[in-house]
Amino acid sequence: MNYDLNKKGLLHGAMIGGVGIAISLFAYLISNNAYFTWRSIALISISFGLLIYLGRKERRESHDGFLTYMEAYWYAAIALFIMMYLNEIFYIFVFNVLNPGLQEVFLQQSIESTEQMYLLFEKDQSVIDDSLKEIEIQLRNSFKPFSLIANSWQILMQAMSVALIAALFLKKSKPLFEEEA
Numbered sequence: 001m002n003y004d005l006n007k008k009g010l011l012h013g014a015m016i017g018g019v020g021i022a023i024s025l026f027a028y029l030i031s032n033n034a035y036f037t038w039r040s041i042a043l044i045s046i047s048f049g050l051l052i053y054l055g056r057k058e059r060r061e062s063h064d065g066f067l068t069y070m071e072a073y074w075y076a077a078i079a080l081f082i083m084m085y086l087n088e089i090f091y092i093f094v095f096n097v098l099n100p101g102l103q104e105v106f107l108q109q110s111i112e113s114t115e116q117m118y119l120l121f122e123k124d125q126s127v128i129d130d131s132l133k134e135i136e137i138q139l140r141n142s143f144k145p146f147s148l149i150a151n152s153w154q155i156l157m158q159a160m161s162v163a164l165i166a167a168l169f170l171k172k173s174k175p176l177f178e179e180e181a
Contacts, residue, residue, distance in 0.1 A: 002071050004062065009075040012054045013082025016047050020083060021090045028094060032105055035094075043087070048166065051079055055170040065172060072170035077163035084155045088148055095143045103143050110139055 020043050027039035055075060059067045067075070095103050111132055118128045141147055 002063075002074075005058070005067075005071055005075050006078055008058050008062075009078030010082055012051070012058070012075075013079035014086065015054070016050045016079060017083040017086030019050060020047055020087045024087065024090055024094070028098070032102060035102075036106065036109055047083055048162075051076060051083075051166055052169045055079075055166070059170060059172060066174045067171050068173065069167050069171040073163050073167035076166035076170060077160050080159035080162055080166070081156055084159055085148075085152075088151070088155060092143065092145055092148060096145070103140075107136060107139055111136060 023043050023046065024035070024039055027034040027042075055067075055072065058075070059065060059072075063071075095106070114135055115128065115132055118131060142151070
C-alpha cells in the first residue's frame, strides 16, 4: 500500500469536499430551488472531474506516470469518502443551523417525487402510503447529527463503488517491454 498516495487521497478529498461545500453554499444562497435541483448534478460532475484531474496530476508528478488499478482505486476511495463525508457534514449544518425550515421543504419535495415514482410501478395505495411513511422517517432522521455516524458505512460503500469507476480513469500500467532507442 502506498502511504504517500493515500495521504494525497486525504488531501485531495478535503480539497474536493471544500469545492463541493462552496457549490452547495452558492446554490443555497441563490434559492431553495437551486439547492434542490441543479446543485446535485453540478456537485457530482465537478467533484468527479476534479478527482480525475488531481489523480492524474499526482500520477504524473509523483509516480513516474504509472499507477496500478489497486493504487488508483484506494486513492479514489479515500478521496471520495472524505469528500462525501464533508458534504454530509455541510448538509446537516444547512438543515439544522442555517435554515431548519428547509427540512420541511426538502421532505415535501422528496415525498412528492417519490410518490409519483411509486404510482408508476405500484397500484395499491396502501402499499404506497406505508412506503412513504417509512421514507419520511428515514429522511427526518437524516437531518440529525447522529445520522452522520450511523450512515458512515453507506457513505463508505458509495465511495468504494464510485472508486471502482474512477480508478479506470486514473490507472496506467507500466509497459511490458521497453522500447530500444
